[in-house]
Amino acid sequence: MTAPITIPGEDQIRGVMLASVSTDSIEDSLDVLYTQGSVIIGLVMIFLTIVAVFAADRVVRPLHQIAATIENVSAGYSDDVLHVDTFTETKSISEAINKMMGRLKLLDDSREEFVSNVSHELKTPMTSMKVLADSLLEQENLPVEMYQEFMGDIAKEIDRENKIITDLLSLVKMDKKGQTLNIESININELLEQILKRLKPIAEKKNVEIVMESFRPVTAEIDETKLSLAISNLVENAVKYNHDNGWVHVSLNADHKFFYVKVEDSGIGIPKEDQAHVFERFFRVDKSHSREIGGTGLGLAIARNAVIAHRGAIKVYSEEGEGTTFTVRIPLIYTAS
Numbered sequence: 001m002t003a004p005i006t007i008p009g010e011d012q013i014r015g016v017m018l019a020s021v022s023t024d025s026i027e028d029s030l031d032v033l034y035t036q037g038s039v040i041i042g043l044v045m046i047f048l049t050i051v052a053v054f055a056a057d058r059v060v061r062p063l064h065q066i067a068a069t070i071e072n073v074s075a076g077y078s079d080d081v082l083h084v085d086t087f088t089e090t091k092s093i094s095e096a097i098n099k100m101m102g103r104l105k106l107l108d109d110s111r112e113e114f115v116s117n118v119s120h121e122l123k124t125p126m127t128s129m130k131v132l133a134d135s136l137l138e139q140e141n142l143p144v145e146m147y148q149e150f151m152g153d154i155a156k157e158i159d160r161e162n163k164i165i166t167d168l169l170s171l172v173k174m175d176k177k178g179q180t181l182n183i184e185s186i187n188i189n190e191l192l193e194q195i196l197k198r199l200k201p202i203a204e205k206k207n208v209e210i211v212m213e214s215f216r217p218v219t220a221e222i223d224e225t226k227l228s229l230a231i232s233n234l235v236e237n238a239v240k241y242n243h244d245n246g247w248v249h250v251s252l253n254a255d256h257k258f259f260y261v262k263v264e265d266s267g268i269g270i271p272k273e274d275q276a277h278v279f280e281r282f283f284r285v286d287k288s289h290s291r292e293i294g295g296t297g298l299g300l301a302i303a304r305n306a307v308i309a310h311r312g313a314i315k316v317y318s319e320e321g322e323g324t325t326f327t328v329r330i331p332l333i334y335t336a337s
């Protein structure tokens with residue numbers, strides 16, 4: 001390296017300074033830096049790869065756990081509960097899956113209960129018929145009256161079996177999603193009169209008085225068969241679970257949007273704790289007492305399904321020992337979903 005030598009204040013250059021330094025040591029340092037640098041970079045990369053593998057494993061493991069539980073559910077072990085709380089996201093996924101599995105389990109339980117109830121209900125009349133038929137077969141020279149009496153009992157059991165099957169079929173039909181209602185414009189006052197006329201003979205047997213009160217003429221868009229079934233079940237119950245010489249009041253009213261049918265009775269009433277369950281299939285309040293009266297516990301389930309199919313609502317109000325009121329609210333104009 002060279003540099004001119006001047007005296008301050010003068011323009012002339014007095015001499016030249018020459019300096020020379022060897023760059024070997026710098027090159028050596030650079031070599032060292034290059035080799036050590038690549039080792040450090042290599043180590044850092046290996047370290048980062050290891051960290052990445054562990055991190056990925058930590059992220060993927062909860063997902064594997066979730067997948068394994070879902071596999072278990074598909075394989076039929078549905079009691080597993082997921083607790084994958086590693087990350088907020090996996091926590092919310094596992095909570096959602098638990099909720100879904102809870103719902104599936106509920107559906108599965110109710111399906112099992114339904115099948116076992118159906119089998120039981122269908123078996124009971126069969127068992128009675130078998131006992132009756134066997135006792136006729138085992139004894140010889142029975143008087144004709146005995147035959148007639150036993151055959152009469154067998155015929156009653158056949159009727160019972162028939163009713164259960166018909167009820168079950170109407171329930172299953174109404175359960176189907178997208179069921180088609182046969183909607184027509186119907187005079188509801190006339191419809192109620194017809195239903196009550198059909199049930200009067202049963203009421204007369206218990207000397208129960210049925211009174212109908214219409215506040216206004218009502219015409220609505222309904223499926224006549226299905227809604228008649230619902231109202232008939234309500235009035236039939238009001239007579240069945242009534243005292244001798246009791247009364248049943250049926251009233252019809254409407255506003256600009258809905259019509260309202262109220263079925264009120266002076267009967268035995270429904271205990272508070274059972275009121276929420278009366279619409280469940282096969283639910284009967286007092287099994288022994290209800291068995292005497294006869295029935296399967298499907299009537300109100302059918303009634304509710306029919307009302308819901310019309311986008312309506314059904315409610316029960318009751319005081320034990322005093323009586324029961326069922327109210328039904330149905331839109332005047334049917335709107336398909």
Ligand SMILES: Nc1ncnc2c1ncn2[C@@H]1O[C@H](COP(=O)(O)OP(=O)(O)OP(=O)(O)O)[C@@H](O)[C@H]1O
Nearest residue numbers: 237238241269278284285295296297298299300324
């Ligand atoms: N008006 C009522 N008063 C008192 N209890 C009632 C009344 N209506 C229904 N219940 C109770 O609710 C239960 C369920 O009624 P639901 O009509 O579904 O079945 P059910 O009458 O026993 O049999 P069915 O299938 O023949 O109608 C009845 O067993 C009865 O205990």
Ligand SMILES: [Mg+2]
Nearest residue numbers: 237295299300
């Ligand atoms: Mg009933």
